[in-house]
Amino acid sequence: MPVELDKKDLAKYPFLKEAQKLVGESGYSIDSLIGKKSFIVKKGAERVEKAIKFDYNFDDVRLDMAEWEILSYAFARILISCLSERNLIGRLCRYESERASFFLQAEVPDKKNYIASVVGLNPDENRIPVIDYIGLCTALHDSKWRLINRDVGSGFVKIDKSEYDELIKERIRTMLEDQLPLKVGEEICVMLKSLTDELSAGYQEMLLEQFGEVDEDSFPPCMKAIINAVTEGTNIPHTARFSLTAFMHVIGMDSTQIVEVYTRAPDFDVEKTMYQVEHISGSGGTEYTPPSCPTMKTYGLCVNRDSYCKNISHPLSYYRARKKALKNSPAYNEEKPQSSQNKEENS
Numbered sequence: 170m171p172v173e174l175d176k177k178d179l180a181k182y183p184f185l186k187e188a189q190k191l192v193g194e195s196g197y198s199i200d201s202l203i204g205k206k207s208f209i210v211k212k213g214a215e216r217v218e219k220a221i222k223f224d225y226n227f228d229d230v231r232l233d234m235a236e237w238e239i240l241s242y243a244f245a246r247i248l249i250s251c252l253s254e255r256n257l258i259g260r261l262c263r264y265e266s267e268r269a270s271f272f273l274q275a276e277v278p279d280k281k282n283y284i285a286s287v288v289g290l291n292p293d294e295n296r297i298p299v300i301d302y303i304g305l306c307t308a309l310h311d312s313k314w315r316l317i318n319r320d321v322g323s324g325f326v327k328i329d330k331s332e333y334d335e336l337i338k339e340r341i342r343t344m345l346e347d348q349l350p351l352k353v354g355e356e357i358c359v360m361l362k363s364l365t366d367e368l369s370a371g372y373q374e375m376l377l378e379q380f381g382e383v384d385e386d387s388f389p390p391c392m393k394a395i396i397n398a399v400t401e402g403t404n405i406p407h408t409a410r411f412s413l414t415a416f417m418h419v420i421g422m423d424s425t426q427i428v429e430v431y432t433r434a435p436d437f438d439v440e441k442t443m444y445q446v447e448h449i450s451g452s453g454g455t456e457y458t459p460p461s462c463p464t465m466k467t468y469g470l471c472v473n474r475d476s477y478c479k480n481i482s483h484p485l486s487y488y489r490a491r492k493k494a495l496k497n498s499p500a501y502n503e504e505k506p507q508s509s510q511n512k513e514e515n516s
């Protein structure tokens with residue numbers, strides 16, 4: 170029986186062809202919206218900004234304004250295509266897949282199955298052909314997805330129903346990534362230049378903030394806990410190692426600095442660690458990002474939460490917020506002259 174999707178559903182899943190049709194019928198024109206510098210275009214820019222900052226808080230989504238949501242999705246894709254930077258495209262696709270997954274978690278089964286079917290999955294099946302499985306799970310880092318850890322037989326990999334959420338999210342991400350960049354006419358990119366310039370400047374600023382001096386004091390409690398576990402020689406799970414490594418990579422630590430953290434482990438193995446670090450840092454072509462707070466929670470890695478954790482949804486947001494706060498605190502600034510004095514003394 171065909172699934173009835175209402176406007177709210179289309180606002181939740183703007184990549185559906187039904188959503189595009191709704192906008193097509195609504196009389197909005199991309200050119201005139203750009204020309205008027207409409208708030209919908211700005212909403213598209215906000216979407217990109219949130220994606221760049223790994224801000225996966227979806228409380229402000231207006232399900233009652235489906236056309237706005239769908240058009241802002243379209244503009245986000247246009248803007249990112251004008252920027253045409255692979256890292257930014259990756260961030261937008263991850264943001265959109267997290268957004269869809271956020272709504273899918275509370276979705277009724279027939280609608281969830283419909284979205285899954287759009288991306289070529291069927292949650293009622295308890296197996297996937299091996300060939301499809303390999304393509305689907307390449308970028309999934311949890312060791313449970315490794316073929317060696319799966320129940321494989323007669324050319325199929327067994328899948329538990331509970332595992333489908335993650336697979337659907339990943340399939341949405343790769344599907345969106347395959348569609349970008351869009352072929353956007355130069356005249357449209359010129360019209361959007363002030364916004365793309367702002368987004369690009371915001372991205373550079375964020376990189377500088379993150380890539381400035383690495384400040385371990387600003388690490389979120391979850392990452393500090395993993396480092397403590399490494400230091401104490403605890404055998405940490407793959408998810409913890411992945412999360413910490415990806416976190417350190419994104420905040421701008423190079424492979425040598427990351428490996429240095431692992432040297433604190435009593436059973437440190439340089440070759441194995443270097444291989445894992447290089448892989449997670451993108452030597453295979455995929456740049457990995459650390460998991461969001463909800464995912465850290467499902468891994469059992471969200472521990473020792475403090476007051477900064479209240480308003481953030483990603484460990485990177487925690488790091489940025491705390492680093493900024495520490496930098497602005499009087500205690501930090503009092504230390505500054507002292508450290509430059511030390512430098513002079515040492516030179």
Ligand code: SF4
Nearest residue numbers: 389391462465471478
């Ligand atoms: S809320 Fe987020 S940043 Fe804070 S401990 Fe949990 S996972 Fe880490």
